Amino acid sequence: MPQHLLLIEDDARLASMVAEYLEQSGFSVNHCGDGLSGLAHLTQPPAGAAPELVVLDLMLPDIDGLEVCRRIRALPAPLSTVPVLMLTAKGDAMDRIIGLEIGADDYLPKPFEPRELLARIRAILRRKVDNPAPNGKTLRFGTLEIDRDARTVTVAGAACDLTSYQFDLLVALAERAGRVLTRDQIMEAVRGRELDAFDRSIDVHMGRIRAAIEADPKDPKRILTVRGVGYVFARQQD
Known part of the structure; x- marks a missing residue:
């Protein structure tokens, strides 16, 4: 079909x-x-x-x-x-x-x-x-749960509003918790298009994800920025 x-x-x-x-x-x-x-x-x-x-x-x-x-x-x-x-x-x-x-x-x-x-x-x-990770259906970090099969994200049981692409970006980070990833590595992980020199779209998406999953998006505890490098998903949360 x-x-x-x-x-x-x-x-x-x-x-x-x-x-x-x-x-x-x-x-x-x-x-x-x-x-x-x-x-x-x-x-x-x-x-x-x-x-x-x-x-x-x-x-x-x-x-x-x-x-x-x-x-x-x-x-x-x-x-x-x-x-x-x-x-x-x-x-x-x-x-x-x-x-x-x-x-x-x-x-x-x-x-x-x-x-x-x-x-x-x-x-x-x-x-x-695509299911980018074969092992396990749900990723859990404190009150944050990411269900890869259902493609849903909840914090303390409340649903988070993410686009399909933002969900994949979050999964790519969460699966590599504790590892600093460059913007190019994140985009490659979700099989997206390559970034050009002036494209900051990844930063816009990260802002949207933080707004959905962080208690205070201006003081994030889950997705941290590593200046000059990229982002890291914190292992220890809540």
Whole structure:
């Protein structure tokens, strides 16, 4: 069965080209031309067409892609955890940072090569289904529990709101507790794209993870920054 994608893009010509390319690559694609219809499709999809990933344009005629992403993340689970790949204007770093902060899993600047879009989609979906560690289902650190099979995170029994990508980043760190990892090593561990020299998206995601799992994100006890190197997940917590 093909994996279903939801494409929210107001440029009909671009959407048609992208949908055709992705369908030739084995996906099923539903297209919506504005944010509200995209949200409606996500919450009430046609039979058998619940999307497994949303490709979301930033510039839309009704509400912008940032607002669409906010509303997706505010939906009840599991809808709130659907991966979102955001299409942004080339060189607009602020929009990319904001998109990551509100829950986008990845971004791709326009114009883009269809092959790169396909590679990004496959990488996100692969991270969604892969279990990176064969031994044990749940990681426990004090009151923090990470269930790798259910892909859930709780602190003292309360659910934490993380995107699929942020969950994988947390697992990559937690599995290597006590070991300092560079940003490149963290990205490699989740099979993500390589960082370029000016890409600080990993830091944005770490901020979101801290906000979800730390009692005080400004004074973290679980995910520590090692200046000039990267991050380390503390073994002793709570």
